[in-house]
Amino acid sequence: MEFNKLLEFDKDLKSLLKKYRTLNDDLEVVKTILKTLPDERPPFSFLIDNLGLQACIIKVKKIACRSLKGKGVNSGLRLVYAYFPEAEKITFIELYHKNDKENEDRNRILENFK
Numbered sequence: 281m282e283f284n285k286l287l288e289f290d291k292d293l294k295s296l297l298k299k300y301r302t303l304n305d306d307l308e309v310v311k312t313i314l315k316t317l318p319d320e321r322p323p324f325s326f327l328i329d330n331l332g333l334q335a336c337i338i339k340v341k342k343i344a345c346r347s348l349k350g351k352g353v354n355s356g357l358r359l360v361y362a363y364f365p366e367a368e369k370i371t372f373i374e375l376y377h378k379n380d381k382e383n384e385d386r387n388r389i390l391e392n393f394k
Contacts, residue, residue: 281315285372288388292375299377300347300357310343310359314370318363328360328384335362335393337373339384360384362393 297303320327324342331337338361345355358381360374373392374384 281318282367282369283311283314283372284369286374286388286392289372289375296357296375296377300345302346306343306345306347306357307359310340314361318365318370328389331386331389333390333393335364337362337389337393358384360389362389 293303293307300306319336320338325338325340328337328339340359340361343355343357343359345351345357348355356378358374358376358378359372362371362373364370373389376384
């Protein structure tokens with residue numbers, strides 16, 4: 281499985297690393313899971329519909345973050361990625377905390393995957 285990320289994703293990650301120091305390691309765990317199970321798996325991840333795109337856009341709602349002790353997978357972090365099964369490729373689009381932002385940035389998704 282090949283992993284890519286958008287430049288905006290790097291900015292999201294950089295700002296969140298100031299609050300959550302273990303986030304890089306936590307994302308490595310997520311990558312390990314996505315290598316074997318990249319599709320949506322409710323209640324952990326959901327397909328984002330109504331975008332009119334060929335790409336499969338998935339939002340992960342349950343991400344464990346060691347910086348948020350005692351929360352487990354209910355940390356509030358959200359990861360949005362595009363999955364291309366035929367190319368075995370995942371592109372990270374957005375990373376945010378649910379308290380900072382209500383929903384994913386649909387404009388970012390549409391701009392990059394039309």
